[in-house]
Amino acid sequence: MRRADRLLQIIQIFRRRNRITTARDLAEELEVSVRTIYRDMVTLMASGVPITGEARIGYVLEKGYDLPPLMLTIEEIEALVLGARLVGAFSQDDQQMLLATGNALAKIEAVLPEERREQMNLINLVTGVPELRSSGCVDLAILRRIIRTGYKVQISYCDGEGALSNRVIWPLGISYFGMTRMIIAWCESRQAIRNFRLDRIETFIKLETRAPHTRQKLYRDYIAIEKQKGIRAVG
CATH class of the missing domain: 2.30.30 (SH3 type barrels.)
Incomplete structure (x- = not known):
């Protein structure tokens, strides 16, 4: 997992738990060392994320904190949706890719402003591909x-x-x-x-x-x- 992805995941864990969380708890969930979590906490606090706490005691995220909305134009959203639907059409025998595509769209939708979320759900772009040849013995x-x-x-x-x-x-x-x-x-x-x-x-x-x-x-x-x-x- 890239460090930027892990920092985002830490914020999501705090929001989900809504209570004091120790560095060890975070390390176990993210499968990294406690020392790595300590460094991540320093980075998040320095970047302005309202986390309070200290090492060996635990950390908590200030209530009401949310990630800034993702500012995309409607054309950019349409491009992402069309791309995801094409990937889905090419991945009917690839369950991991299908799941990843759905998760990616859900994450994008979650951080869009409300108006853009509504527009995203109204995008009428249909995709279709010929029946693909088998992937055979290859996973x-x-x-x-x-x-x-x-x-x-x-x-x-x-x-x-x-x-x-x-x-x-x-x-x-x-x-x-x-x-x-x-x-x-x-x-x-x-x-x-x-x-x-x-x-x-x-x-x-x-x-x-x-x-x-x-x-x-x-x-x-x-x-x-x-x-x-x-x-x-x-x-």
Whole structure:
């Protein structure tokens, strides 16, 4: 969890509990050290959040404190809602992404001024995508975690001619083109970036070896090459 997210979460915990809360309580809920919570308290107090208390005793948030409203234009809200609905349409077999999309919209709605909340609930933008090809044996939530943490993966892959091969790849990203989802990855056997269709992957095994840190540069190079080809790659 990023520090900014954790600071926001601490405020939400105070609002939910509405009583004195110790640093140890916060540390256990957020799965960080007590020392980290002490540093976070100093940061929040210095930024003007009305928290009173001290170490080893506990802290309390002043009643009535609320986060400042998120000032978005109606066009910005429409863009966020449309994007979330498109993500939802592309994630019908990806429950973690569906849940994250709904949670994100709920958080945005919670910090909008009342007028904007009403407008958000009246947005009439409909999305639809063709039926997606199966993700097969690949769990998309696990794949995203592997991409974030940089581990290598061993796959058995069936190409367009039906030939099966074993590959060790460095997953760099996931591409969504039409009905097909693919892993963008560096292939060790080909020594090049390749796209692997999820529905053609027969086995998918996470290895305990991390890819080199050059993988981010490889991903940026891939996006640049795709754009040069005239493909509207966004990433």
